[in-house]
Amino acid sequence: MNIKLNNGVMMPQFGLGTFLVPDGQSAYETVKYALKMGYRHIDTAQMYQNEESVGDALHDSGIPRNEVFITTKQRVHSTVANMQKAFDESLAKLKTDYVDLFLIHWPNHDKKINQQTWAFFESLYEKKLVRAIGVSNFQKHHLNDLLETAKIKPMVNQVELHPGLTQVPLKAYLDDLNIAIESYGPFMKGGVFDGIWHDGLKPIADKYQASIPQIIIAWGLARGIIMIPKSVTPSRIEENFKGQFIQLTPEEVEIINGLNRGKRVYTDPDNSPWGPYKE
Template identity: 50%
Template sequence: MKSLQSTTRLHNGVEMPWLGLGVFKVEEGEEVISSVKAAIEAGYKSIDTAAIYGNEEGVGKAIAESGVPREELFITTKLWNSEQGYESTLAAFEESLKKLQLDYVDLYLIHWPVPKKDKYKETWKAFEKLYKDGKVRAIGVSNFKEHHLEDLIADSEIKPMVNQVEYHPRLSQGSLHDYCKKHGIQLEAWSPLMQGGLLDDQVLKEIADKHGKSTAQVILRWDLQNEVVTIPKSTKPHRIKENADVFDFELSSEEMEKINGLNQDKRVGPDPDDMDRE
């Protein structure tokens, strides 16, 4: 991965950028429009949103106004928990598409497994239909643990191409990462910077000083060297650029091991087994 345009090839052959912009908690309207435009101007090709974020319309507007051809961009959105089920998924997808003002999305994800509802298999059947109908170029899941993936794959025609999960040096999910690699599922990180909670870590600071980089850049580089797609969120143009400036240095195997050693299996978000919020 040599640049912001570098991609990983998903198991269906679709190329997905290694680095993108996440827009979780970015306000609909001017804030999200200017953030997405700043990212596209800085060379980002991948934008990750979700129905529950309430900012798909702003993302769509920014894409339309960016002047960049649609086929050069990689747009991800996600299905919210309350819309799981076959027909409701198809309807929710059309609503997202309309808000984004797009003819297709590049990646569509089930946002949470919500095991108590037990609808993710039925939902996945709708995802398979959307994929076969050419409405989405790739389908995947978010926040699925190994047992959710095993359960889903056992009854599916098509394996998920991506699993987007909470992933950072305090939660490196080694066993899940190995499982995904074995099954050709690309792991993707949300909250890669642990919502800012890692920026003052001493180990990371020392490594960052050695490379003349920020701790955020070191964490993002660690993601990439672990072959994990990552989508840091920012609304500030200078930070959006800084987050992308991670392709001109490399962490040594010793530095990678030091960062791996920070794992505490510590989440900032909900445990997927307990998450049943509508």
């Protein structure tokens, strides 16, 4: 299942996350297994330090480059030269001459820095070195600031999103702008197996003879969200893959939306350590 980005690029709505998958054998075997069993979208980042093994697995899989969608992300840098150097390193490690989706990993607290970074991203897009560009961890106000100077609208915003943080208002804002929303941390660092989340999700999982992770994947996809669960465990890589084929009813989607508690289990972008605050 593909999602059409606002520049017409088709992006697989389901993929594999690779945060905390160590470079070397672990990332190599994980990505190779996922590609073999049908994944066609891999999410990595310079900060994950595993682009080298992702690239090796992609290369050795024998799957044509244009059949796999690769996302990577870059933190903000102070100079264009450093931005370019980091991007070139990503291409070399991934063993490719383009990236499908390139994201600003975290907003800086200084909007000018985000705007300068975005201008660099736009230049990569214009040179066709990236098929789509976007942001990650951007709140509405970060995007509003970015759009003050952007020539090209971001195509994607990747944010923490799961049953405890359903991001309904941010999604509505992004829908209006035709910016796709992508979920990270879908399993709430294990929180979905406990408390109200377990109790809300389990009856739906039982109905479909599915697991809670599979129901979360189906819920996100039904909402039009891009889902990239991470696993290094072959049986879970397969289980998650199968989750994309479950069709929930609109009522079940609403029941899961009702589990929202505004609960973050990752860093709050407004209080992150990335960049000094301006008072």
